[in-house]
Amino acid sequence: MSYARVFCVGLIGVAGHVVEVEADLSAGLPAVLLTGLPDTALHEARDRVRAAVVNSGETWPNRRMTVNLLPAALPKHGSSFDLAIATAMLASAGELPLAALDGVVLLGELGLDGTVRPVRGVLPMVAAAAQAGLTRVIVPLGNAGEATIVPGLTVRAVDSLRGLINFVRGTAPLLDPPPLGSPPAETGPDLADVAGQELGRYGLEVAAAGGHHLALFGPPGSGKTMLAERLPSILPELDDAAALEVTALHSIAGVLPSSGRLIRRPPFQAPHHTASSAALVGGGSGLAQPGALSLAHRGVLFLDEAPEIARASLQALRQPLESGRIVLARARGTTEFPAQVQLVIAANPCPCASSAGDQYCTCAPTARRRYMSRLSGPLLDRIDIRVTLRPLTAAQLITAAEPAIPSAEVAKRVAQAREAAVARWKRVNAAVPGPDLRREPWRLPATDTAGLHASVDRGVLSARGFDRVLRLAWTISDLDGRERPGRGEVDEALQLRMGESRDAGR
Structure with missing residues (x-):
């Protein structure tokens, strides 16, 4: 032969x-x-x-x-x-x-x-x-x-x-796959560890319930990283299709655990701020390999010290955040990877980053503006929720010894809100197309969206931002158990979008 x-x-x-x-x-x-x-x-x-x-x-x-x-x-x-x-x-x-x-x-x-x-x-x-x-x-x-x-x-x-x-040749059998052991206990950071920061916790809950992108601003030690690391703990587990997709991506990247089980928990990727564009969005010679963006598919991509990341790397995120996929063209062909992520960015307010707050900042106003301008307007326009965290007080640290609300309790509210959104749209609120929000039967009355219209007319809110505020309003409404948002939910969504919430203590 x-x-x-x-x-x-x-x-x-x-x-x-x-x-x-x-x-x-x-x-x-x-x-x-x-x-x-x-x-x-x-x-x-x-x-x-x-x-x-x-x-x-x-x-x-x-x-x-x-x-x-x-x-x-x-x-x-x-x-x-x-x-x-x-x-x-x-x-x-x-x-x-x-x-x-x-x-x-x-x-x-x-x-x-x-x-x-x-x-x-x-x-x-x-x-x-x-x-x-x-x-x-x-x-x-x-x-x-x-x-x-x-x-x-x-x-x-x-x-x-x-x-x-x-x-x-028929002289010996092949080996059987090793038996699967009991699934490992799901352990991870818990929201109960976060002291104070009610506004930050609320912003995290809204982000989880609607699948929204989140920006956290504040001085060092205010809890930005702690909050971001706990976002996966309040997200629902992945269903079979999503788990298979995520597990396949980790298998391709060579980072799949040897347990032989589907990844059920939403992945969390936190690349260092010195990571290259290829490490962030994927790349390599010949055929491209997945980067942190795709490894965070169906989970959370956390960019700490975001203004320190190379501008080209941040700009490379803009298109994938809209389309939910990344297409990489290389010499040997074009490769496409899924990239449906929740982006969380964290940034200090200025280069000196005084942990005591703005009153002790030594940066000139132009230096502060130059530092924050590293986060481009088009990128920030794609982030639904912007939360500014204040330095913790001694009283907050002392009362932190009392048990805080754990992730498991928040996760139940998040799951209920997501179920309401899926029953309405067949998807989470953040993924609803803008035209669907603006047509019957989901179009909100003009009396409820008057403040939103005024913000667009004044030029402080883009057309993309208009739709994102509406999506936020529906998420807030779902968390409150309402059938549809009213003026209060729309105004609160607008304030979350612009950087503050009037209802931070809930």
Whole structure:
């Protein structure tokens, strides 16, 4: 037999594509020709596969070998094709019968000693195989847990090329995926740890209930970071579809825990303020990889010390915040990643950042304006809620010993508000299209939106801001258990949008 074919899966972004790995032996000088748009890592598979085959005790065929990856027009990258290439080459040389691998997907990277190493992106690869109608997969033992997440598949694991060869020859079985242990206890920061800052806590609750973006301003030590870190604790758990999407993204990035379970808690990403644009929104040579923006999909992206972040990096967030996705064009193709995030930014009021408040600030007015102008108007226009936190007083710190409202209690109110929004719009309030808000039966009376109209006419509120205030008003109404917002909710939403709330103590 001089021809053999097995199946593998390639990834472009989060989309998987079944790839046929063909191998053919022909007369000629000994060489390995790899075709089908492979990248550098895949080109190097020739040397990895040869060493793995020899060190597994097999004979390397000294003939001209052609390995083709179909579809040939689809870019291929990474080392997950190694196991499939080695199997196809041995089968084409007549060393392996392929009856046992008919319709089986092979995934895994080979070490020079023949060990099968884990690879990134196994979850979306296995999901793509299932969508293509393939029902059996063989994956590295280290990836077996995440592969079992996809229902309807028979998953087997392998830890070495020798183990796979013995299975194909019928002399030994494959490994079963490790059993799943009990789910780990969900622990994390709790809102009960935050002293005072009723306005900040209320702004966080409104943001969680409606899926709104949030900006926190205030001096060091006022609780901006503490509040932001606790936003995931009051968000609802991810449903099956969202959890699978988030888990797939983390698998591609290589940061998925080895527990083999879906990520149910909304993710939280807090890149350092010196992070590059590529680290923030995704990038890299060849085909782009997901950045912190996509890893925070369905969760929270927190940018601390936002004015210190490079302006180009902040500007790169503007389009994804509107569309909920990031499209990255690179030399080897265009990659799209989902990016539906809640953005939370935190900033000091000025460069000196006096912890005692503005009365001790040593910055000139022009320096303060220059510092805050690093947050561009178009970016701030996309942020629904702006909260200014004041320094804590001694009395607030002393009374902080009393139990505060925990995250679990706030999460119940958030869940009820979200259920009301989903029953009305089939989505959270922050995602409702503007035209839907302005047409019947959801259009609010002119008497209730008089202050909002006046703000637009005075030029202090943009058309985008107009819609965002209406969305905020509906969220406030849902938290209060009302059927629709009135003038009070609209005015409060406008004040939250402009930076203050008249009802901070609720």
